[in-house]
Amino acid sequence: xxxxxxxxxxxxxxxxxxxPDEPMFHGDWEKRALGVTLACGGxxxxxxxxxxxxxxxxxxPVYLTLSYYAIWTRGLTTLLERHGLVGADxxxxxxxxxxxxxxxxxxxxxxxxxxxxxxxxxxxREPAGPAxxxxxxxxxxxxxxxxxxxxxxxxARGRTGxxxxxxxxxxxxxxxAHGVGEDPHWCYGVVFTGTELWGAGADPTLSVCVxxxxxxxxxxx
Amino acid sequence: xxxxxxxxxxxxxEKGLIDPAALDVVVETYETRIGPRNGARVVAKAWTDxxxxxxxxxxxxxxxxxxxxxxxxxxxxxVVENTPEQHNLVVCTLCSCYPWPVLxxxxxxxxxxxxxxxxxxxxxxxxxxxxxxxxxxxxxRVWDSTAELRYLVLPMRPEGTEGWSEEQLAALVTRDSMxxxxxxxxxxxxx
Numbered sequence: 001x002x003x004x005x006x007x008x009x010x011x012x013x014x015x016x017x018x019x020p021d022e023p024m025f026h027g028d029w030e031k032r033a034l035g036v037t038l039a040c041g042g043x044x045x046x047x048x049x050x051x052x053x054x055x056x057x058x059x060x061p062v063y064l065t066l067s068y069y070a071i072w073t074r075g076l077t078t079l080l081e082r083h084g085l086v087g088a089d090x091x092x093x094x095x096x097x098x099x100x101x102x103x104x105x106x107x108x109x110x111x112x113x114x115x116x117x118x119x120x121x122x123x124x125r126e127p128a129g130p131a132x133x134x135x136x137x138x139x140x141x142x143x144x145x146x147x148x149x150x151x152x153x154x155x156a157r158g159r160t161g162x163x164x165x166x167x168x169x170x171x172x173x174x175x176x177a178h179g180v181g182e183d184p185h186w187c188y189g190v191v192f193t194g195t196e197l198w199g200a201g202a203d204p205t206l207s208v209c210v211x212x213x214x215x216x217x218x219x220x221x
Numbered sequence: 222x223x224x225x226x227x228x229x230x231x232x233x234x235e236k237g238l239i240d241p242a243a244l245d246v247v248v249e250t251y252e253t254r255i256g257p258r259n260g261a262r263v264v265a266k267a268w269t270d271x272x273x274x275x276x277x278x279x280x281x282x283x284x285x286x287x288x289x290x291x292x293x294x295x296x297x298x299x300v301v302e303n304t305p306e307q308h309n310l311v312v313c314t315l316c317s318c319y320p321w322p323v324l325x326x327x328x329x330x331x332x333x334x335x336x337x338x339x340x341x342x343x344x345x346x347x348x349x350x351x352x353x354x355x356x357x358x359x360x361x362r363v364w365d366s367t368a369e370l371r372y373l374v375l376p377m378r379p380e381g382t383e384g385w386s387e388e389q390l391a392a393l394v395t396r397d398s399m400x401x402x403x404x405x406x407x408x409x410x411x412x
Contacts, residue, residue, distance in 0.1 A: 005315050005316060006314070006315060007314050007315075007334055007337040007338040008312075008314035008315075008337065008338065008340075008341040008342070008365065009338065009341060009342045010334070010338040011338065011339075013333075013334040013335040013338050013339070014335055015335060015350045016330050016333070016335045016336045016339070016347055016350040016351070016402075017330060017335070017350075018328065018330045018351065018397075019328070019329060019330070022328050022329060024251060024252050024325070024326060025248070025252075026329075027223065028223075029222065029223030029226050029227065031244070031247075031248045032226045032227065032230050032244060033222075033226045034247055034248070034251075034326075035243070035244025035245070035247040035248060036226060036229055036230050036233065036239060036244060038244075038247050039233075039239040039240070039243050039244055039247075040233065040238070040239065042243075043238065052315075052316055055316070056315075056316075064334060066222075067222075067329075068317060068329065068332040068333075069222070070222040073222050073225055073226050073229070074222075076229065077225065077229065080229065080233075085233070085236070085238060086229060086232050086233065086236075090232050091225075091228060091229070091232070094228050094231070094232070095231070095232060095235065096232050096235040096236045099236065100236035100237055100238050103238070107237060107238060107239065107240055108239070108240060108243045109240050109242070109243055110240065110242040110243045110245070110246045112243065113243035113244075113246040113247060114246050114250070116293065117246070117247070117250055117292050117293045118291070118292045118293075119292055119293075120291065120292040120293040120294065120295065120296040120322075121293070121296065122296035122297055122369070123296070123297075123369040124296070124297060124369070151315060151367045151368060152367070153314050153315055153365065153367060155314075155341060155342075156365075165299075167297070167368070167370055170368060170369055171369075187368050187369075187370075189370075191362075197341070197342075198342055202342075203343070203344070203345060203361065205357070205358075205359065205360045205361050206344060206360075206361050206362075206363065207360065207361070207362050207363070208341050208362075208363045208364075208365060209362065209363070209364050209365065210365050210367050211365070211366070211367045211368035211370055212367070212368075213368070
């Protein structure tokens with residue numbers, strides 16, 4: 001979706017300001033926001049793609065004014081309500097008003113969390129067929145504007161670049177975010193010149209690599 | 222938002238859907254065990270061991286796992302090497318993708334609108350914000366982490382560090398140098 005998360009190329013946010021001696025967390029609530037998000041994700045009710053989409057679905061004025069863990073907390077609230085784990089009435093009451101529904105995976109215990117962080121969970125999958133593109137191929141990204149989740153940023157739509165890397169097949173976020181299955185597709189490192197993306201005034205030494213799934217691409221003439 | 226998350230945690234705990242001890246594991250892991258010193262070890266080893274550097278280029282995930290690092294948000298790693306000809310900069314314009322096993326959790330600026338918006342259109346301007354200048358003759362390659370690949374920059378080894386141990390070298394490797402918004406520290410700054 002053309003949401004506020006798709007920031008590449010926007011202007012007016014000012015300089016990047018790094019905080020000296022930045023703490024890992026700004027307050028205890030950020031620790032809880034991260035921990036609760038990961039623990040709830042472990043229940044198996046939604047994918048990382050659905051959770052990203054929940055965050056980017058915040059209205060732009062909200063997304064752009066919240067801190068990152070606040071965005072996560074808002075996104076988590078959406079997911080908990082959507083999947084029936086916490087109701088708006090419970091949030092208003094500040095307490096549980098009904099028993100928890102059953103979940104695909106058990107509650108994440110401390111040892112299970114440690115194991116899950118150490119193991120991770122790759123989104124790489126067996127490809128259904130051969131890759132359509134090879135390194136060096138000139139490709140054009142489609143001019144797509146889906147209302148759902150996508151990982152093709154606006155600045156890289158309808159642009160011509162070349163395949164630099166064939167990464168393998170990965171879960172396709174555009175499908176997986178909407179609960180219709182993993183739908184794996186080949187994923188490629190596609191390189192665009194700065195001038196292709198930003199026009200004649202661009203830094204002539206710039207190139208940008210965008211990782212693109214096959215459904216985003218067509219062979220360029 | 223602190224009230225909201227506290228309410229969610231308490232309701233979820235009451236329902237038996239989360240175990241607060243598991244939350245503590247997350248915090249403890251990234252506060253004390255996993256952070257940019259991991260990445261610095263990878264870089265220092267690459268600087269001293271050409272065979273390791275070749276393995277990093279061929280299969281970064283496996284080479285990083287040799288040092289015991291891997292897991293969440295580092296399942297499919299790529300290492301991109303800075304040279305006099307090319308400087309690399311990593312961003313996630315769409316969210317906050319970052320290689321947790323080697324760098325830990327991202328700093329606020331990495332997730333912020335100023336960085337995510339400008340890194341792909343004005344990387345030299347972003348570098349200037351960090352007090353970093355890259356020669357005009359050096360190409361800039363920006364890596365937008367739009368998929369599940371996670372990128373680690375292998376910065377250039379500082380001059381005057383011939384014969385240094387991996388441990389000494391690792392002390393010169395900053396977090397920012399592995400994102401591309403910094404360079405490795407010069408040899409004279411070593412303690």
